[in-house]
Amino acid sequence: MQSKKTIKFLLVISVVFSALTVSAQNTDALGTYSPYSMLGIGDVVKQGNAYNYGMAGLGVGVRDNRFINYTNPAAITARDTLAFMLDFGITQKNYYISDYQTKSAYNVFNMNNFAFTAPIYRKSAFIIGVSPFSNTGYKFESVEEDDLIVSQLGDVRYRKYGTGSINQLFMGASMVMFKYISIGAEAIYYFGTIDRHSDVVFSEESSYNSIYTGWEYNVGSFSGKFGIQYNQPLKNNSSLTIGATYRLGNELKGDYIRYAYTQVGDTKDTVMYNNIEHAKLKISPELAAGISYRHRDKWMIGFDYVRQDWTKSDFNTSDARFEPKVSESFRAGFEIVPNRYDIRYYHKRMTYRGGVYYDKSYISFNGKQVESMGITFGTTLPIYRWYNAVSVAVDMGQRGSQQNQLVRERYINFMVNINLHDVWFVKYLYD
Numbered sequence: 012m013q014s015k016k017t018i019k020f021l022l023v024i025s026v027v028f029s030a031l032t033v034s035a036q037n038t039d040a041l042g043t044y045s046p047y048s049m050l051g052i053g054d055v056v057k058q059g060n061a062y063n064y065g066m067a068g069l070g071v072g073v074r075d076n077r078f079i080n081y082t083n084p085a086a087i088t089a090r091d092t093l094a095f096m097l098d099f100g101i102t103q104k105n106y107y108i109s110d111y112q113t114k115s116a117y118n119v120f121n122m123n124n125f126a127f128t129a130p131i132y133r134k135s136a137f138i139i140g141v142s143p144f145s146n147t148g149y150k151f152e153s154v155e156e157d158d159l160i161v162s163q164l165g166d167v168r169y170r171k172y173g174t175g176s177i178n179q180l181f182m183g184a185s186m187v188m189f190k191y192i193s194i195g196a197e198a199i200y201y202f203g204t205i206d207r208h209s210d211v212v213f214s215e216e217s218s219y220n221s222i223y224t225g226w227e228y229n230v231g232s233f234s235g236k237f238g239i240q241y242n243q244p245l246k247n248n249s250s251l252t253i254g255a256t257y258r259l260g261n262e263l264k265g266d267y268i269r270y271a272y273t274q275v276g277d278t279k280d281t282v283m284y285n286n287i288e289h290a291k292l293k294i295s296p297e298l299a300a301g302i303s304y305r306h307r308d309k310w311m312i313g314f315d316y317v318r319q320d321w322t323k324s325d326f327n328t329s330d331a332r333f334e335p336k337v338s339e340s341f342r343a344g345f346e347i348v349p350n351r352y353d354i355r356y357y358h359k360r361m362t363y364r365g366g367v368y369y370d371k372s373y374i375s376f377n378g379k380q381v382e383s384m385g386i387t388f389g390t391t392l393p394i395y396r397w398y399n400a401v402s403v404a405v406d407m408g409q410r411g412s413q414q415n416q417l418v419r420e421r422y423i424n425f426m427v428n429i430n431l432h433d434v435w436f437v438k439y440l441y442d
Contacts, residue, residue: 042146042176044106044117046418047381047411050333050374051326052177052292053147053205057340058082060100060124061428064404065389066344067366071315072254072301074193074242077398078430079126079138083254083301084183084195085238087128087136093434096398098126098140100428107421111413119148123426134187138197144179144294147205166214175205177230177263185238195238201263201294202231220273220280230265230290234258248307258297265290293324295373308351315342321373336380338373342366344387357393364389364404372410379417383410391430398432 043054062078063070070082074089079098081087090096100123108115126140155167183197208225240254267290271283296319303313321335344366353359365388372381385408392401406424411417 041119041148041174042102042121042143043104043148044108044119044150045410045420046108046149046151047372047374047376047420048147048149049171049173049207050330050376051321051324051335052294053145053175055145055338055373056143058142060098060126061389061402061404061426062364062391062430064406064426065364065366065387065402066313066346067342067368067385067387068340069301069303069313069315069342069344069366071238071256071299071317072240072252072303073311073313074240074250074252074303074305075311077400077432078402079128079140081124081126081138081140081142081181082299083238083240083256084138084197084236085185085193085240085254085256087138087183087195088134088185088187088193089242090128090130090136091434092130092133094397095129095433095435096127097431098124098428100124100426102424102426104424105422108418109413110416110418123428131184131186135185137182137184139182141178141180143176144201145177147173147175147207149173164213164219165217168210168212170210170212171208173205173207175203175228177201177203177205181236183236191242191244193240193242197236197238199234199236199258200231201234201261204229215276218275220275222271222273224271225269227268227270228265228290228292229268230263230292232261232263232265234261234294250305252303252305252313254301256297256299260296261294263290263292263294267291291325293326295319295321295324308348310345310347312345313343316340317342319373324373332377334375334378335373336371336375339371340368341370342368360393362391364391368408370410376417377415379415381411381417383408383420385409385422397434398430400430400432402428402430 045054048054057068059068059070059082070080074086076090079096102123103120105118124142128136128138130136150172152170180200181197185195187193205228211222213219213221236258238256242250242252244250267287269285272279272281299317301315303311305311317340319338324335346362346364348362349359367386370383374381387406389404394400404426410420413419
């Protein structure tokens with residue numbers, strides 16, 4: 012019976028992992044819709060699943076044996092000794108974008124993460140997973156309104172659009188040392204594509220050739236991440252956890268294609284096609300620190316700080332208005348469980364979460380650094396036994412403004428994660 016359960020579980024892992032990988036490699040599947048994703052490597056994704064997102068992304072200094080917290084490699088030792096856990100999540104994002112002239116709304120749906128973790132030996136464990144690191148998704152289209160140009164050239168449309176993602180496949184291990192200290196490390200492989208296009212399209216009746224230009228990045232590179240946590244037990248079954256992580260800086264290797272061609276009807280004429288082996292995309296080192304206080308199985312509160320210095324990153328852009336800066340993130344969150352072991356009222360076994368955050372993006376445009384702030388809510392719905400559950404998170408906030416030629420984004424994002432938990436290698440007295 013135990014071997015059948017193992018086979019079924021591994022089948023689920025392989026099917027879900029394959030589906031996520033195929034989706035991640037499809038550049039038509041948008042992970043975001045933002046004018047700011049035109050710049051740099053796109054929107055850098057806040058790491059974590061619905062468990063973390065419900066608390067504003069909190070996780071660096073958090074330990075919980077019910078969930079996979081992959082924001083800190085050292086956190087995966089917080090587990091039952093024989094526990095195998097799997098986490099799979101999806102996101103749905105809604106954007107309301109406006110500047111001083113136009114307003115628009117857009118929504119996207121995509122997979123967020125897959126992670127699997129299992130024990131190695133006593134107080135050690137390993138993890139494998141995949142999640143997005145940055146997303147690119149935007150589309151602008153306008154029609155020429157100058158009567159003189161229209162009279163000479165006919166109808167003219169200007170289009171700018173882009174798609175793609177840089178994903179990360181990670182594999183790591185963690186172990187407990189000196190009773191209260193946990194350390195972990197991950198090997199990371201970045202992979203993905205980013206396509207950016209800029210076109211001038213004439214009507215079919217026009218004798219002028221439409222102009223199509225674009226940039227295509229196809230990257231892949233190895234990196235790493237390290238984490239540490241110190242968990243100090245206190246009186247009344249409470250505990251204080253302090254954690255830190257460091258992600259190595261990395262220059263993404265791969266091809267960079269710059270092309271331009273004209274087209275009228277089915278006839279194409281290539282103007283330029285340069286295939287450059289050096290993509291010139293760089294991920295800066297990341298330093299994060301966090302602290303949390305947990306009181307029994309009742310409640311937990313915590314704070315995280317994340318910093319990346321992008322000032323030395325070269326993004327191969329000719330837009331003089333864009334300048335990479337130091338990004339910072341401040342996150343505070345909490346969770347409450349009324350009574351995890353209540354056998355009468357289901358809502359008392361549910362976990363309730365909330366948080367607030369303030370982010371300074373690495374993107375500076377026209378001398379103004381893009382900032383965002385928001386609030387989050389979340390809950391976990393327990394299912395059947397052990398710690399199997401469905402976790403849900405909602406993120407509401409605003410990024411940018413309508414000043415200094417910036418764009419204001421207001422968004423409502425939803426995330427759903429399936430948390431599977433089981434204990435293997437148990438010898439039952441009766442089968």
